[in-house]
Amino acid sequence: MDLGAAPGGWSEVAARRVGKGGRVVAVDVLPMSPPAGVRFVQGSFLDPQVRAALREAAGGRADVVLSDMMPNVSGIAATDQARAAELVHAAIAFCEEILAPHGAFLVKVFQGAEFGAILAALRRAFGSVKTCKPAASRAESRELYLLARRPRAAGGG
C-alpha cells in the first residue's frame, strides 16, 4: 500500500518487489500513470470514501504500508507541520485496520513540533520503531523515515 504515491517512484519499486503474485495499491490526490501491476486510486487519503476504495482494491490485509505523503507547503511552519502530522496520524489509524499482524509501516516525517507525538503514537501502535535517514535524503533536510513493525509472536516463524 503506497500512500502519497505520485509520480510513482516507490510504486514502481514496490511492484517489482512483490512480482506477479503480489499486489500494490497506490493513492494520491494528484493523477498518476500507475506502473504495471499497480492499482491506483486518485483522491485524498483523508477522505473516508477514498480509504474504502483502497481497502477494496487491496482485497485483504497489506504486508507493507508506505507513506511518503506530504501536503503542499504553505510556508507557515506550524500549519505545514500540523497538516503533515494529520496525514501521519491518519496513516497510523489506517494501519490498525489494513496491516497484517506482522506487517511493516514506513512513514516520512519531519523533525518538528509534532515529532514527539508521532513517535509516541507509533510506539503505542507497534511497539518497535526505527528511524532511518536514507542516503537519498538531503543531510540538511529535517525529513526522516520511521519504520514500525510489530514483533513476531514466539514460534510464529
Ligand SMILES: C[S@@+](CC[C@H](N)C(=O)[O-])C[C@H]1O[C@@H](n2cnc3c(N)ncnc32)[C@H](O)[C@@H]1O
Ligand atoms: C514526496 S511526494 C511522493 C513521491 C512518491 N513517493 C514517489 O516515489 O514518486 C508526496 C505526495 O503526497 C501526496 N499527498 C499529499 N496529501 C495527500 C493526501 N491527502 N492524500 C493522498 N496523497 C497526498 C502529494 O500529492 C504528493 O504527490
